Amino acid sequence: MQGLPIEIRLLLALIGAENQSDSTEIPDALFDETDWNTFVDLAKHHRVDPYLYHRIKNSPDPRIPASVVKYLQSEYRRNTFLMLQLSGEMQVIDHHLSERGIRALFLKGPVLAVDLYNDLSLRTSCDLDLLIPLQNLPQAEELLTSLGYVKDEYIHTVLNDWKWRHHHTAFYHPVKNVKVELHWRFHPSPSGEPDFEDLWNRRRISTISSQPIHYLGREDLFQFLVSHGARHGWSRLRWLLDIRLWLQQPRDTDRLVALLRKHGYYHVGGQALVLVSNVFGDPVPGDLAPMADLQRAKRLAQDAVFYMERVVNLHTNPVPEDVDRFHKRHLYALMAFRHKLTFVISFLFPYPEDAETLPLPKALHALYFPLRPFLWAWRKMAGVRQ
Secondary structure, three states, X not given: OOOOOHHHHHHHHHHHOOOHHHHHHOOHHHHHOOOHHHHHHHHHHOOOHHHHHHHHOOOOOOOOOHHHHHHHXXXXXXHHHHHHHHHHHHHHHHHHHHHOOOOOEEOOHHHHHHHHHOOHHHOOOOEEEEEXXXXXXXXXXXXXXXXXXXXXXXXXXXXXXXXXXXXEEEEEEOOOOEEEEEEOOOOOOOOOOOOHHHHHHOOEEEOOOOOOEEEOOHHHHHHHHHHHHHHOOOOOHHHHHHHHHHHOXXXXXXXXXXXXXXXXXXXXXXXXXXXXXXXXXOOOOHHHHHHHOXXXXXXXXXXXXXXXXXXXXXXXXXXXXXXXXXXXHHHHHHOOHHHHHHHHHHOOOOOHHHHHHOOOOHHHHHHHHHHHHHHHHXXXXXXXXX
């Protein structure tokens, strides 16, 4: 990790210390050569600013400028209020869903902060993500609309490909300034998707409130976190910090390994373990060492350094072309063989762009299957980006 910018190396040293007094062992050179404006920007980019403040607030290192500590304090307080708001809104939404008999598993947000960090204020979150059965999606969308949420109509579809090419719909409340993502899958296809009934049977109940809030079982949570972080190139340190804290909790190793193998994420779990070990200097737990010893896991971990070195933000469009090309290759490299096969075959299935290129009545949409190669070639010759 020596190739990383010095500000990231200092950031990692501060948040990775086992206790606050360990910061005194960080070399002076890291502090002396750090550009503090860049340091603050990186803490915010990686979404670790409240956790960083928590690590230094009781015994601040005199080598950290007072202005930086003050900024981190303000961000910590702002995040605390935001997480309290999200927690309250989560309970409101869950209550209304329960009244309608709709089961929901909250994926991240407040429940994850309490589960992994033992403190609502130490993990950032900008929205609420919840997983529901696909058959309940229309009722859940209607419910959110009745609560004042507005749907983001960003999904274009043909022949119902939205059910597998996408994995969530997004809603925004213009008054409360809260975003909610309704998931019916963990990830867009191709991906290994656990059955909702299995997830529900292994669910846990969060201690965040007296009202029962359901979220993923411990091993299911690991699978979701590593697959989500990998799909985003581990471009934010917060996702690796989540894994580090998850590893400090008890686990059922046999169940975890079985789940990862079943859904094609064993090597992705290994990538996460290698990255956590190299980024934070933690030894890989002995029971998970075979997963981290995979050569494929080590190669994937090395590829992920690309995102850290360039401070990649995949959520800001347009993504630079070189980053976009690298990310597409990396996503393909992450796939299990069966997912790669599904990915290749999916190109034969019509895309919404085909319907836009040659609009046909819905009754004739099946014609897009034989027409797809020609419509694709037409767009290619016309210079339309696929």
